[in-house]
Every structure is written in C-alpha cells, then in structure tokens.
Amino acid sequence: MNTMQSALIKKDLRGITANKQLLVAMISVPIVLTVVVPSIFIMLIHFMPNDFSDFDAMLRMLPIDIQLDNMNTAIISLLLNNIMPVFFIIIPIMAASIMAASSFVGEKEKRTLETLLYCPLSLKQIFRAKILSSFIMSELVSILSFTIMTLVTQIEIFLTTGSLLLPNISWLVVLLLLSPAVSLIAITLIVRGSARAQTMEESQQRSALLVLPVIFLVAGQFMGIILINIWILLGLGALLALIAWILMNGSFQKISYESMLR
Amino acid sequence: MKAIVAERLTKIYSGEKKALDNASFELSQGEVFGFLGPNGAGKTTAVKLLNGMISPSEGSCHVFGIDPSSSPEKVHAISGVVTEHAQMYGNLTGQENLVFYGTLFGIPKEESLKRALALLERLDLTVAKDKKLTTYSTGMRQRLSLARAMIHTPKILFLDEPTSGLDPESAQSVNNMIKELASDKGTTVFLCTHQLRYAQEVCSSYGLIDDGTLLAVGSLDALRCRIFSGLKVHIKSNRFPEGISFRKTEGQWAEINVQTEDEIPPIVKRIVDAGGNVYEVMANRLSLEEIYFSLIEKRKEQKEVR
Numbered sequence: 042m043n044t045m046q047s048a049l050i051k052k053d054l055r056g057i058t059a060n061k062q063l064l065v066a067m068i069s070v071p072i073v074l075t076v077v078v079p080s081i082f083i084m085l086i087h088f089m090p091n092d093f094s095d096f097d098a099m100l101r102m103l104p105i106d107i108q109l110d111n112m113n114t115a116i117i118s119l120l121l122n123n124i125m126p127v128f129f130i131i132i133p134i135m136a137a138s139i140m141a142a143s144s145f146v147g148e149k150e151k152r153t154l155e156t157l158l159y160c161p162l163s164l165k166q167i168f169r170a171k172i173l174s175s176f177i178m179s180e181l182v183s184i185l186s187f188t189i190m191t192l193v194t195q196i197e198i199f200l201t202t203g204s205l206l207l208p209n210i211s212w213l214v215v216l217l218l219l220s221p222a223v224s225l226i227a228i229t230l231i232v233r234g235s236a237r238a239q240t241m242e243e244s245q246q247r248s249a250l251l252v253l254p255v256i257f258l259v260a261g262q263f264m265g266i267i268l269i270n271i272w273i274l275l276g277l278g279a280l281l282a283l284i285a286w287i288l289m290n291g292s293f294q295k296i297s298y299e300s301m302l303r
Numbered sequence: 304m305k306a307i308v309a310e311r312l313t314k315i316y317s318g319e320k321k322a323l324d325n326a327s328f329e330l331s332q333g334e335v336f337g338f339l340g341p342n343g344a345g346k347t348t349a350v351k352l353l354n355g356m357i358s359p360s361e362g363s364c365h366v367f368g369i370d371p372s373s374s375p376e377k378v379h380a381i382s383g384v385v386t387e388h389a390q391m392y393g394n395l396t397g398q399e400n401l402v403f404y405g406t407l408f409g410i411p412k413e414e415s416l417k418r419a420l421a422l423l424e425r426l427d428l429t430v431a432k433d434k435k436l437t438t439y440s441t442g443m444r445q446r447l448s449l450a451r452a453m454i455h456t457p458k459i460l461f462l463d464e465p466t467s468g469l470d471p472e473s474a475q476s477v478n479n480m481i482k483e484l485a486s487d488k489g490t491t492v493f494l495c496t497h498q499l500r501y502a503q504e505v506c507s508s509y510g511l512i513d514d515g516t517l518l519a520v521g522s523l524d525a526l527r528c529r530i531f532s533g534l535k536v537h538i539k540s541n542r543f544p545e546g547i548s549f550r551k552t553e554g555q556w557a558e559i560n561v562q563t564e565d566e567i568p569p570i571v572k573r574i575v576d577a578g579g580n581v582y583e584v585m586a587n588r589l590s591l592e593e594i595y596f597s598l599i600e601k602r603k604e605q606k607e608v609r
C-alpha cells in the first residue's frame with residue numbers, strides 16, 4: 042500500500058462515517074443481532090418456568106463434550122457457541138456490502154469515479170484500496186460487535202447464573218477465517234456487479250441474495266439438522282476463503298476503465 | 304520531446320460508426336491547442352484516448368512519449384483532466400476536496416493544503432473554500448475542477464469545455480490563467496471548446512474536427528491560408544467609384560478583399576478623389592469563427608456531392 046492508496050482508503054472510511062444514514066444502518070443491525078437477541082434469550086431462560094422438553098431432545102443430539110450440570114447453562118451455551126456465530130457471517134456480509142456499494146457504485150452514481158480514475162494509480166491499485174477499505178470496515182464492525190456482545194452477554198450470564206460462560210474455540214475460526222472470507226466474497230460480488238449496477242440500492246439488493254444461504258444455516262442450527270463442529274467450521278472457512286480468492290483474482294482480470302465507466 | 308503525438312488514431316465504439324477516424328496530429332510542449340468541432344465530433348473521445356480511458360481501435364497515441372493505453376497511470380501522473388463527467392465529492396468542502404486529490408497524487412498533506420489555498424485564491428473561490436461542494440453553483444464547481452486538475456502542477460492539461468458554464472468575467476480570467484500557464488510554466492494545454500472567440504484569444508494552434516474527421520490542423524495563419532489569407536476591408540462612405548470591385552453590404556457600407564495592408568490607402572484615395580467622404584475603414588483577417596464555419600460548410604458540400 043503506498044501513500045496514495047492509503048489516502049483513498051482514509052477517504053472511503055471517512056465518507057461512510059460522515060454519512061449518518063449508512064452509519065446507522067451499519068451499527069443498528071449488528072447491535073440488534075448480537076446484543077438485543079441474546080439478551081432477550083438469556084432473560085427468557087432465566088424467567089421462564091423450567092419446562093424444556095423440546096430443548097431437552099435437541100440438547101441430547103448435540104456433541105457437547107463438557108458435562109453440563111445445569112439445563113440453563115446448556116441452553117445458553119448452545120445459544121452462545123452454536124447460534125450466535127452465524128450472526129457473525131451475516132454482519133460482515135452486511136457491513137461489507139454497504140461499504141463496497143457506497144465506495145464503488147456510489148462513486149459511479151455521483152460521478153466521482155471518473156475523477157478517481159484520472160489519478161496516477163493503476164486500476165488494480167484503486168481496486169485493491171477500495172476492496173481493502175470495505176474489508177477494514179467489515180472487520181471493524183465484526184470485532185466491535187463481538188466485543189460488545191461478549192461483554193453484555195457475560196454480564197447477563199453472570200447475573201442470572203452466577204458464573205461466566207466464555208465463548209469456545211469455534212469463535213476463533215469464525216472471526217479469523219469465516220467472517221473475513223464471506224466479507225471478501227460479498228465485496229467482490231458487489232465490485233463485479235458494480236460494472237452493471239447503476240445505483241447503490243440496486244447493488245445492495247443483489248448482495249442481499251448472499252444472506253439467503255446463511256438463513257438456511259440459521260434455520261438448520263435451530264432445528265438441529267446441521268450441527269457445526271470445529272472441523273466442519275474449519276473446512277467451510279477454508280472453502281469460502283478459496284472461493285473469495287478465486288473470485289477476487291477473477292475480477293482483477295476483467296477490469297478496464299471502459300467497463301468501470303459504462 | 305513532443306507533448307502529444309497521435310498517429311492515425313481511430314476509435315469505433317460499437318458497430319460501424321467511427322467516433323474518431325484516422326486522426327494524426329502533433330503538439331509541441333507549451334502549446335495551447337484548441338480542439339474545435341460541433342457536438343458529437345469526437346473531441347471527448349480524443350481526450351479519453353489520450354488518457355487511456357478507452358483504447359484506440361486503430362492507430363496509436365503518445366503523451367510525452369508514454370502510451371496511454373499500456374500505462375495510463377503514468378500519463379495521469381503528468382496530466383490534469385477536466386471533463387464534465389469528472390465530479391468531486393459533495394460531502395466535502397472545496398478545500399477538503401482539493402487536499403484529498405493532492406494526496407491522491409502523492410503530494411504530502413501540508414504541501415497539498417498550501418497548493419489548494421493558492422489555487423482557491425487564484426480561481427476566486429476563497430470565500431467558498433469551507434462550504435460543502437453540494438452548495439456550489441455550476442460555475443464554482445467548474446472552477447474547482449480546474450483547481451483540482453492543477454493541484455499536481457501537471458505538464459499537460461486536458462480541458463474539455465472548461466468555460467462552458469462560466470460567466471464572461473470568470474471565463475476571461477480562466478482564459479488568462481490558461482495563457483499564463485502556457486507562457487510562464489510551459490504547460491501544454493489541450494482545450495476542447497465551442498467558444499470560438501475565447502479560443503482565438505487563448506490558443507496557439509488548432510485542430511478542427513467534424514464527425515470524427517480532422518479537417519485541418521495548424522496555427523491560425525495556416526488555417527487562414529486554406530480559405531483566404533488576405534484582409535477583408537470594410538469601408539463606410541457616401542460614394543463608391545466605379546472600377547473597383549466593392550461589394551455593397553448595408554447602408555453606406557461596402558467590403559473588398561485585399562492581400563496586404565499596402566493596398567488599403569490607394570483604395571481610400573480613389574474614393575476621396577472621386578468626391579466621396581470616408582467615415583470609417585476597418586480591415587480584418589478571417590476570424591477563427593469564419594474559418595470554422597467555412598471549413599464545416601465545405602465539408603458538408605463534399606458530403607453532399609458524395
């Protein structure tokens with residue numbers, strides 16, 4: 042990264058934080074998903090009468106190796122370590138999509154892209170800088186969400202059960218492999234679509250399709266059909282990272298000024 | 304080294320129509336080149352080709368020896384471009400915009416700020432420097448675009464209709480600035496415009512283009528030679544003697560073509576000797592506008608013949 046590219050990245054990041062509407066969208070969804078949802082869940086478990094016949098059946102299917110002495114703790118652990126990680130696939134997709142749409146299609150829409158193309162950076166360097174700024178943004182949002190979620194849920198868990206229930210090792214895979222990989226895929230798809238998409242809304246709608254498989258994953262989790270263990274996660278992460286890499290290289294091959302300005 | 308060399312430059316966007324057809328021309332350093340032609344003639348196409356935004360279908364071009372289609376970023380480093388499609392960020396102020404583009408060209412922030420302030424001053428935008436670009440008028444945006452194109456002190460400026468939205472005073476000051484840049488700093492300017500009177504004041508050479516075909520290239524004198532190189536003399540008098548081929552225009556005015564200035568006094572003397580009163584005498588060479596129209600007219604006739 043040279044100084045010109047970092048100037049571009051800084052401008053993109055500042056551009057998104059200066060836009061109230063986008064910033065609110067970028068922050069409110071993660072907060073609802075990672076703070077409000079688990080809080081409601083934890084409270085429900087705490088205040089509901091102990092009648093968990095449905096959960097009981099589901100819990101027995103889970104490969105939870107730790108002996109859980111308490112049903113409440115088991116359910117919270119299921120929530121924290123098996124359901125919440127899925128949100129950390131949705132969040133980076135969302136953050137990356139908003140950022141990439143505004144930094145690629147937004148520039149085209151506002152006719153600032155052409156000006157940018159007249160700078161002494163090659164098209165590939167401009168692309169790299171823009172992809173990186175979207176990536177930085179989505180990682181920032183993910184890590185921030187994770188930190189806030191952990192803080193809030195740990196406090197709630199401590200208050201309701203009297204002990205902590207720390208996130209397990211699968212989080213590491215999710216945060217370091219899975220969520221970066223899917224955010225790169227989302228960015229690349231937006232960038233590729235940006236040659237065709239004329240407005241920001243259009244390209245954001247396209248990337249919304251990405252969320253569909255994730256929704257199946259969530260549904261699967263809830264029904265106990267797909268039980269994600271660390272090896273499946275690792276495999277999935279590696280696969281997604283490979284797809285991201287292939288997609289990104291492919292889009293580098295095709296770009297030209299002409300296709301950008303169309 | 305030549306600033307621009309274009310050899311049989313051709314661009315076909317899609318299908319048959321040639322937006323630029325076999326155009327060859329050269330520009331020396333420090334020249335202000337007026338690229339003139341009606342709408343859709345291919346002016347913007349030429350600017351895009353010279354900056355590598357599009358690749359030529361045939362032929363080639365070089366800007367200070369660099370081929371823009373193979374290394375556009377090298378051309379961009381030494382060129383400043385103003386086109387109507389190249390806008391700046393509405394959510395930033397005029398000054399912030401300039402500083403950003405400065406850093407984008409690799410100029411350190413403090414230096415960018417210094418240059419930005421000087422350019423804002425020069426383009427009469429100092430009062431608006433801290434206002435968001437969304438509040439700028441068309442002319443203010445255009446002047447800021449000019450400042451943006453000059454922030455890295457380019458060796459060559461491509462200006463695609465830089466004065467079309469400016470009031471006469473601003474247009475005049477922009478034109479003066481262009482002249483100064485060329486004479487003081489040796490900046491080469493490639494200027495696309497429809498404003499022929501301004502072009503005549505600013506440019507040192509011209510290219511006339513119509514429908515993708517370059518009709519004529521050269522200095523004003525060179526272009527004149529293709530139509531009529533002499534003087535057109537307008538005389539106002541109450542009497543015109545026989546024997547001289549005056550063309551009566553309106554009222555007491557008549558006109559006559561001569562090759563040199565020396566032919567004018569004898570003509571006036573003949574009128575006076577014949578008892579006429581001479582009220583006014585004006586001698587003009589063909590203006591750029593007249594040359595433009597007669598070249599475009601000629602081209603139309605040629606097309607109709609074919």
Ligand SMILES: Nc1ncnc2c1ncn2[C@@H]1O[C@H](COP(=O)(O)OP(=O)(O)OP(=O)(O)O)[C@@H](O)[C@H]1O
Nearest residue numbers: 316317321322340341342343344345346347348349
């Ligand atoms: N992207 C494009 N795709 C297809 N045709 C194009 C494209 N851009 C320009 N043209 C065509 O090429 C021709 C030359 O266009 P160009 O924009 O170079 O004209 P111009 O001289 O700049 O005109 P103006 O004075 O109106 O700005 C026109 O006939 C135009 O329709």
Ligand SMILES: [Mg+2]
Nearest residue numbers: 346347348463
């Ligand atoms: Mg044009």
